[in-house]
Amino acid sequence: MNKVYETVIGIEVHVELNTKTKMFCRCSADYFGKKPNTHTCPVCLGIPGALPYINEEAIKKCMRIGLALNCSVNEQSYFERKNYFYPDLAKGYQISQLVKPLNINGQLEVEDESGVTSMIRINRVHQEEDTGKLTHVGSETLIDFNRSGVPLVEIVTEPDFHSSAQVKDYAKKLQQIFRYLGVSNADMERGDMRLEANVSVRPVGQKELPPYRVELKNINSFRFMQAAIEYEIKRQIWVLERGETLTQETRGWNETKKETYLQRSKEEAHDYRYFPEPDLPELKIDTLQLRELLRKQLPELPAQKVKRFFDEYGLNKAQIAMMADSKEMAEFFEEAVKVGSKYKVESIKVANFIINKKVNIEDINPEQLIKDIVNQNTGMISDEKELEKVVKEVIDENSKAVEDFKAGKEVALQVIIGSVMKKTKGKAEIKKVKEILEGVLKS
Amino acid sequence: MKLSKDKVRHVAKLANLPLTSEEEEKYSEQLSKILDYTDQLSKADTEKVEPTYNVSGLTNIMAKDEVSESLPQEDATKNGTNIKDGFFVTKGVFNYE
Numbered sequence: 001m002n003k004v005y006e007t008v009i010g011i012e013v014h015v016e017l018n019t020k021t022k023m024f025c026r027c028s029a030d031y032f033g034k035k036p037n038t039h040t041c042p043v044c045l046g047i048p049g050a051l052p053y054i055n056e057e058a059i060k061k062c063m064r065i066g067l068a069l070n071c072s073v074n075e076q077s078y079f080e081r082k083n084y085f086y087p088d089l090a091k092g093y094q095i096s097q098l099v100k101p102l103n104i105n106g107q108l109e110v111e112d113e114s115g116v117t118s119m120i121r122i123n124r125v126h127q128e129e130d131t132g133k134l135t136h137v138g139s140e141t142l143i144d145f146n147r148s149g150v151p152l153v154e155i156v157t158e159p160d161f162h163s164s165a166q167v168k169d170y171a172k173k174l175q176q177i178f179r180y181l182g183v184s185n186a187d188m189e190r191g192d193m194r195l196e197a198n199v200s201v202r203p204v205g206q207k208e209l210p211p212y213r214v215e216l217k218n219i220n221s222f223r224f225m226q227a228a229i230e231y232e233i234k235r236q237i238w239v240l241e242r243g244e245t246l247t248q249e250t251r252g253w254n255e256t257k258k259e260t261y262l263q264r265s266k267e268e269a270h271d272y273r274y275f276p277e278p279d280l281p282e283l284k285i286d287t288l289q290l291r292e293l294l295r296k297q298l299p300e301l302p303a304q305k306v307k308r309f310f311d312e313y314g315l316n317k318a319q320i321a322m323m324a325d326s327k328e329m330a331e332f333f334e335e336a337v338k339v340g341s342k343y344k345v346e347s348i349k350v351a352n353f354i355i356n357k358k359v360n361i362e363d364i365n366p367e368q369l370i371k372d373i374v375n376q377n378t379g380m381i382s383d384e385k386e387l388e389k390v391v392k393e394v395i396d397e398n399s400k401a402v403e404d405f406k407a408g409k410e411v412a413l414q415v416i417i418g419s420v421m422k423k424t425k426g427k428a429e430i431k432k433v434k435e436i437l438e439g440v441l442k443s
Numbered sequence: 444m445k446l447s448k449d450k451v452r453h454v455a456k457l458a459n460l461p462l463t464s465e466e467e468e469k470y471s472e473q474l475s476k477i478l479d480y481t482d483q484l485s486k487a488d489t490e491k492v493e494p495t496y497n498v499s500g501l502t503n504i505m506a507k508d509e510v511s512e513s514l515p516q517e518d519a520t521k522n523g524t525n526i527k528d529g530f531f532v533t534k535g536v537f538n539y540e
């Protein structure tokens with residue numbers, strides 16, 4: 001008889017901040033695609049004696065993330081050295097936060113695939129620095145320290161997730177928040193944002209956490225992460241059902257085989273020997289009065305916007321999800337609704353038009369969008385390219401009239417316009433046809 | 444304070460240092476002596492001293508987010524023993540972190 005199992009997942013997210021400079025030196029943090037080791041200095045190369053200097057902007061951005069996730073700000077916060085030996089770290093330690101992170105005890109609401117919501121507790125949002133980038137070539141490893149020291153924020157949840165769908169929703173919501181806040185591009189493929197999932201299963205009814213957890217790492221898309229978690233749940237239940245035990249290990253995702261694979265088994269616990277970073281002064285947040293200041297600067301966040309769009313515009317869930325997807329989209333939509341109200345175009349119509357026509361908001365302004373909607377309502381052809389096509393066809397078919405017009409017979413133009421109207425069954429705007437015609441004929 | 448050979452082995456592993464058993468013996472003695480030496484600090488009277496990890500006593504010292512010049516690649520890699528196309532080169536490491 002098979003037991004019924006419950007999945008327990010905790011998530012760690014790393015996100016690179018988009019500050020101009022690195023966390024502890026003023027080298028440019030814009031490392032992507034740059035020549036190797038051209039954005040370094042004694043600090044980020046770990047040369048003995050070099051002294052780190054905290055980036056104020058990074059601290060502000062880290063705190064904004066914390067506030068957006070409903071964290072409390074630690075009034076006293078300081079950095080620590082996390083010691084480990086690996087070539088991506090020039091210093092032999094990463095400056096991070098353990099005992100006194102900037103933000104603690106937050107929460108974020110997530111949804112599963114059937115729309116049931118639950119609250120995920122966020123343990124901490126702390127500030128640290130990124131490592132150098134390693135490239136493995138044959139039997140050698142190449143090191144580029146341009147990324148070394150780029151501000152990195154780590155967000156750690158409690159083990160509150162019970163399905164891969166919740167994890168996906170969480171990750172997407174975080175990405176949206178980062179972009180709304182303007183603190184990071186949060187691009188998964190580029191590695192601006194990285195997910196790690198600690199997955200384990202336990203028999204339903206068991207209160208304690210499972211005695212092991214499998215860490216899923218180096219997975220650079222939401223979809224792959226969801227697939228990897230799904231696979232892991234099945235694999236772990238299968239192992240337990242065979243009466244075997246699971247151990248602490250790190251696994252990656254093989255997209256071709258659609259399965260997770262062992263990357264590293266932990267023979268022993270890490271021994272990072274954290275201790276306070278003596279080269280950095282501590283942060284006293286109250287004296288900075290940053291907290292209130294930052295709260296005031298916080299933009300309307302996705303969850304608030306979703307609620308307001310529901311109240312104000314009466315959109316359904318799917319429409320809201322699209323309209324509030326990005327800050328830019330939301331602004332475009334609201335502007336279009338404002339213009340639309342002058343033409344009696346309802347907000348739902350605006351949303352539907354944007355969704356159905358897959359409107360690219362970079363190609364069109366809200367005024368033109370509303371014009372298009374109005375024209376569509378009256379059945380008019382508003383697409384200028386389409387109209388141009390018809391005009392050109394008519395010109396080809398009426399060479400006589402064209403010649404007459406060019407010879408000075410203004411009236412010949414009426415013949416051509418008439419043909420266009422006939423061809424479009426009267427759905428062309430005469431003024432526009434005239435404009436296009438004149439343009440074509442005079443060129 | 445005698446440092447056990449196990450401790451020495453552990454510290455060596457953390458520092459990625461391969462030690463022979465003779466070296467383990469030797470370092471166990473030497474490291475023990477170093478610890479004894481630094482242990483003199485614990486004799487200092489700290490009754491009226493607040494614990495701190497930072498001697499400057501400063502707080503909230505931060506820099507503006509303004510880029511200043513980095514080292515040229517040639518300078519950054521000048522002390523490397525093995526440099527290839529501007530990269531530092533080390534023997535292959537996989538799947539650690």
Ligand SMILES: [Zn+2]
Pocket residue numbers: 022025026027039040041042043044045149
């Ligand atoms: Zn630097």
